[in-house]
Amino acid sequence: MFLSLVPVFAFQIWYDRPGRRKGIPVFLALFSILTLILCAHFSKDIEYGLGVDNRSIPYVIGALYGGPAGTVLLTVMYAALWTPQLTGFGDALEMTIFTVLLIPMLMFGRRRFEQHDRTTRLRAIAAVSFMIFLKIASVILLEHVFYTGFTAAAVMTTVLHTAGSAALLWAAILLIEGTIEKQRMHHRLTVVSQDYRNEVQKLQQFIDLTPLGVIIVDQAGTITHINEQAVRYISEDPASHGRASLIGGMVGDMDFREEASPVRGLLLEVLEGRTLAPDITREEQRVLVRTAFNIRDDVSRDIIGAAVIIHDITEVSHLKDEITRVERLSLVGQMAASITHEIRNPMAVIRGFVQLMQERSAEGQHEYYRIIMDELDRANSIINDFLSLAQNRVIEKESQSLHDVLNMLSPLLWADANLRGQVIELDLCSDMPPMEMNEKEIKQLILNLARNGMEAMDEKGKLVIRTGCTDDTVELYVEDNGAGIPADQLERLFEPFYTTKSRGTGLGLPLCLSIAERHSGSIRVESEEGKGTTFIVTFRREAGSDPIPQQAG
Structure with a gap:
């Protein structure tokens, strides 16, 4: 029984090394052939040809997991070791059942066996084990009918051994399938861990490159993600508090600078399930929008974390004020342009009459009229400049x-x-x-x-x-x-x-x-x-x- 499980132990040791998994069929076929030879060598005769051995266990293991070539080699070796032992009707009948039923079932069912899941495989092995038990039991029964010299103890020993071998085969396959399933789960865990690591890296890179300050905490209030923008915002001395030193710390225990201290309260409030509107504040000639929200599980909708986003909208605010000012100036400019355009006509009339009065006035008053006309010309120049500035006209080039x-x-x-x-x-x-x-x-x-x-x-x-x-x-x-x-x-x-x-x-x-x-x-x-x-x-x-x-x- 120990020898029959050698392929299983060898498989477990070999399969734990990822670099050797491609050679599993060859390795298992060779160990099954060796085990088959040893089981045949250490077989025991009870009486009148009744024998006990477990050569069927390595044969079935090698046939199912050793590949097509391994199945053929094991079949040839099985037949070569058994043929010299054929001494009676029972042996011939057992060989016939093995050749007609078991070999074709293993040869043609192996591929389907590989394609099914673990539960279906175990059911198939249970059926094979039961068939092996029925084969040996039927042979013993026929031998007992034709040859009455068998003692009840010998028959019972053979039947129990056969039933134990069938159970042992099922247990061996269960161990192999368990090892395979464990490695599959390990592989899946590795893939999931790698995917998780990749997603974390993508998220952190996105957070680092965004022009927003971002802080993400888990359900317990532990900081899981933070970018440099947020570090510069919340820390009194950003140079001495790097992003890596803040990750893993509790947001409730952190020392925020005075202007950024409300961020702690925002995170703690949304962790309690509250919904907060964006908070707009002015700090050091900056206009900031702080938006805090909780993060929920997609299925259970339980709160699993929270985040706060800090957006500096100073430039946007200035741009909005500038647009408002420009619109106001544009309206005023349009009105003023219309007014100044109408002013030019009466000013031209005034200048003409002033010039006429200068010509008819005494010599000593000419200087006063000249000053009036200079000021009118200066006012007209201002109007011309203003009109040039206010009118967004198309020019010829x-x-x-x-x-x-x-x-x-x-x-x-x-x-x-x-x-x-x-x-x-x-x-x-x-x-x-x-x-x-x-x-x-x-x-x-x-x-x-x-x-x-x-x-x-x-x-x-x-x-x-x-x-x-x-x-x-x-x-x-x-x-x-x-x-x-x-x-x-x-x-x-x-x-x-x-x-x-x-x-x-x-x-x-x-x-x-x-x-x-x-x-x-x-x-x-x-x-x-x-x-x-x-x-x-x-x-x-x-x-x-x-x-x-x-x-x-």
């Missing part, structure tokens, strides 16, 4: 070089600078591509920026106008060495009606920005107090434009 416009304006700029005692320097790049522009508006842009720079400098100041180009842009630099602009004023330079001049209108720079934007450009300012200011206008180059070499002189 033509392909032209920025250098051509600068060369046309240079005599006017030099004359203006000479009157102020200042110097203008032109530094033009060697290759300037053409660009689609409205010449009148670009001239106005350059004049406004240049005169702003002149007004920011005292006598003997130097204004530098430079150009440059890249593969994608054309750039215009207007640089002065005046007093510079304070940092708190830089952000408001392009606001309509905001000015730092005593007689300024606050429309010059907004008009410049409007012109640049209509030419697919932008303006940025670099300034340092006491050293000067540089206005940089950047235009996007049109696709396919080729550079125009700068002419000497």
